[in-house]
Amino acid sequence: MVRKILKFGEPILEQKADPVTEFDTPELHELIAEMWETMYAAKGVGLAAPQIGLSKRISVIDISVGEDESKKIVIINPEVTSSEGKQTGEEGCLSIPGFREPVTRANKVTVHAHTEKGEQIELTGEELLARALLHEIDHLNGILFINHLSTLKRDIIRRKIKKLQKAGEWD
Ligand code: NI
Numbered sequence: 001m002v003r004k005i006l007k008f009g010e011p012i013l014e015q016k017a018d019p020v021t022e023f024d025t026p027e028l029h030e031l032i033a034e035m036w037e038t039m040y041a042a043k044g045v046g047l048a049a050p051q052i053g054l055s056k057r058i059s060v061i062d063i064s065v066g067e068d069e070s071k072k073i074v075i076i077n078p079e080v081t082s083s084e085g086k087q088t089g090e091e092g093c094l095s096i097p098g099f100r101e102p103v104t105r106a107n108k109v110t111v112h113a114h115t116e117k118g119e120q121i122e123l124t125g126e127e128l129l130a131r132a133l134l135h136e137i138d139h140l141n142g143i144l145f146i147n148h149l150s151t152l153k154r155d156i157i158r159r160k161i162k163k164l165q166k167a168g169e170w171d
Helices: 026-041 127-140 151-166
Strands: 046-048 058-061 073-084 087-091 101-105 108-114 120-126
Touching (some): 026 046, 046 127, 073 120, 101 127, 108 127
Antiparallel strands (some): 046 058, 073 108, 087 101, 108 120
């Protein structure tokens, strides 16, 4: 089932999500299947559980956007264990549609996480994958890409969103 993606303004998007404590359950597998379905329907490269209204530390990422099955990544309770370098590139978010801004992030990161079966994994990503991992892990900590922008840029975006909300074009 494709779930509704919550937009900026929903409090859950700015709250720290809760760790997953039970793995390999039918509920967890079903939730992750729904996250994939929702992400692909929206043509995104990543989706975090809070974006569909669930305070759980789960993100899915596919930088091939459905072109390459081997690129599908599920990270549960992820932690960044190392990062190096810098990259700056345009970033957007399914919860802040219509806005894209350059964001500077580490160029290479290593992440420790659990799979949906509860196995521990470590993965390293560079460039776009590093960006996607960091963006999705941020979501689990209640951080959105606009939090990485200057106060000025963030306020401009916030004001534009307020106008869209008033016009009923943001929900
Ligand atoms: Ni996002």
